[in-house]
Amino acid sequence: MGFGIDRRARSRKARGGIRALLGKAPDAREVGDRLVRLARRMFRGEVVDATARRVTLALHPAAPPVRIVVLPEGDLEIQADTAQVGPGYHAEVLERVGAMLAELEFVWDSDEGDSRAQFTAWLTAELAAGTKQLGMPAHRSFRIEAAVLTPLGPRDAAWRDAVIADPTRGADAFAWWEREPGHRERSRALLAMWHEVPWREPLDDAERELMERVDADLRAARRANRDLALPWADWAELLANLAVDDEAHFEDVRARAAGTMATIGYRRHLMDIELAGGWSIELGGGFVGHWEDDDARWWATDGDRVVEFTSLSAPDETDSERLLAVAPEHHPVIERLAYRHQRGRAEAYDDDGVHVVHGLMANAPNVAILTCKGSAADEDWALGVWRSLRCG
Structure with a gap:
C-alpha cells in the first residue's frame, strides 16, 4: 500500500x-x-x-x-x-x-x-526518496522519460523539487484533492482518461461504455460546479471518437476547447509489454492484447493493425545465428538485425490486400515469431515493433 x-x-x-x-x-x-x-x-x-x-x-x-x-x-x-x-x-x-x-x-x-497533512507528508517522503511512480496502477507499463509518473501524468525534476519544498504544490498530480462539488465526478473522468481511454474509436462494447461513462462523469462534474476546470480539448477528442449523436453537446465542448491541445492519456505513449518465453516488446498504448490457445499465442490490435506473437525454445542450442538459420526464408527479407546476443530477420509480403511483416528473433535458446499486419504504409511501424523485441 x-x-x-x-x-x-x-x-x-x-x-x-x-x-x-x-x-x-x-x-x-x-x-x-x-x-x-x-x-x-x-x-x-x-x-x-x-x-x-x-x-x-x-x-x-x-x-x-x-x-x-x-x-x-x-x-x-x-x-x-x-x-x-x-x-x-x-x-x-x-x-x-x-x-x-x-x-x-x-x-x-x-x-x-489530519489526513491531508499525512498525505502531503507521504508525498514529500516518496519524492525525496527518489520514487519514480506515485499511485500508478500496475497492469500497464509505459515508456516515458520523466522524473516522476503521477496519476495525472508525467512530471519533471523541477516539479518534484518544488513539491518537496512545498507539498501542497503536488495537488495537480491527484484527481481528487478537495471535497467540493463536482470533484468526485471529475476525478473519475480524469483517471479514466489518463489510464484507460485508448484515444481512438472504441473497438468493442466495453471500450464504448468506458468512454461514455467518462462523458457522463464530465457532464455531471460540470452540472455540479460550473466553475470547475475541465479538460475540454481531450473531452472533445473523446466525443469525436465516440461519434456522439448529440451534436449540440459536441459543438459546445469543441468550442470551449478552441485553442487548446489534447494532452491527457498515458495510452498515447508506448507500452512495455511482457510476453512469453522471457520476451517483451514496445507497442502503442492504443493496442489491446489477448492470449489464446492456452497462452501459446498472443495477439493485439488497435482496430487498424494487428500484431501476433508466439515463442519457442531449443534448449540445446547456444548460437543465435545458427538457431535463426533453422527457419528457411519464404519471402523477401527486408531487414536483418544483430544486437548483442540477438539475431533477427524480417520478411514482407502481401496477402489479399494486407501487408504482412513476418519477423523472427533469436536469442539462444529462445526464438520469437512476430507477425505485423496492416497496410504498406505501416511497414516502418511493423519493423519498429519487431526491433523492440527483447529477451531477458
Whole structure:
C-alpha cells in the first residue's frame, strides 16, 4: 500500500467487566451479519461481495476495493489504498465507512489526525526518496522519460523539487484533492482518461461504455460546479471518437476547447509489454492484447493493425545465428538485425490486400515469431515493433 487507510474499529460496548452489564459487545458472527445488512443498505451497488467475515466495496473506479474484515474477537479492520485518487477520496472513504460504523455502534480505535497533512507528508517522503511512480496502477507499463509518473501524468525534476519544498504544490498530480462539488465526478473522468481511454474509436462494447461513462462523469462534474476546470480539448477528442449523436453537446465542448491541445492519456505513449518465453516488446498504448490457445499465442490490435506473437525454445542450442538459420526464408527479407546476443530477420509480403511483416528473433535458446499486419504504409511501424523485441 502506498498511502491509504489501515485502521481498526471496535464496539462501543465493553466485552467484560462491570461495564459489560450495561450491554455486552457483540461477537464476531453477530458483527458480520449486521455489517452485511448495513453495507447492502448503505452502499447498494458499490458492494463487490459481502459475507459475515468480509465486506468489499468499490467506491471509486480507479481505486482498489475497500476491504472491511471482521476479526475473530469482533473488531473490524478497514483497509483502502487511496494514493491513486488523492486526499479528497481518502476523506470520503473515512466519512462513508464512519457513517456505517456509527450505525453498528462502533468507533475507530484511534484518531487518524489530519489526513491531508499525512498525505502531503507521504508525498514529500516518496519524492525525496527518489520514487519514480506515485499511485500508478500496475497492469500497464509505459515508456516515458520523466522524473516522476503521477496519476495525472508525467512530471519533471523541477516539479518534484518544488513539491518537496512545498507539498501542497503536488495537488495537480491527484484527481481528487478537495471535497467540493463536482470533484468526485471529475476525478473519475480524469483517471479514466489518463489510464484507460485508448484515444481512438472504441473497438468493442466495453471500450464504448468506458468512454461514455467518462462523458457522463464530465457532464455531471460540470452540472455540479460550473466553475470547475475541465479538460475540454481531450473531452472533445473523446466525443469525436465516440461519434456522439448529440451534436449540440459536441459543438459546445469543441468550442470551449478552441485553442487548446489534447494532452491527457498515458495510452498515447508506448507500452512495455511482457510476453512469453522471457520476451517483451514496445507497442502503442492504443493496442489491446489477448492470449489464446492456452497462452501459446498472443495477439493485439488497435482496430487498424494487428500484431501476433508466439515463442519457442531449443534448449540445446547456444548460437543465435545458427538457431535463426533453422527457419528457411519464404519471402523477401527486408531487414536483418544483430544486437548483442540477438539475431533477427524480417520478411514482407502481401496477402489479399494486407501487408504482412513476418519477423523472427533469436536469442539462444529462445526464438520469437512476430507477425505485423496492416497496410504498406505501416511497414516502418511493423519493423519498429519487431526491433523492440527483447529477451531477458
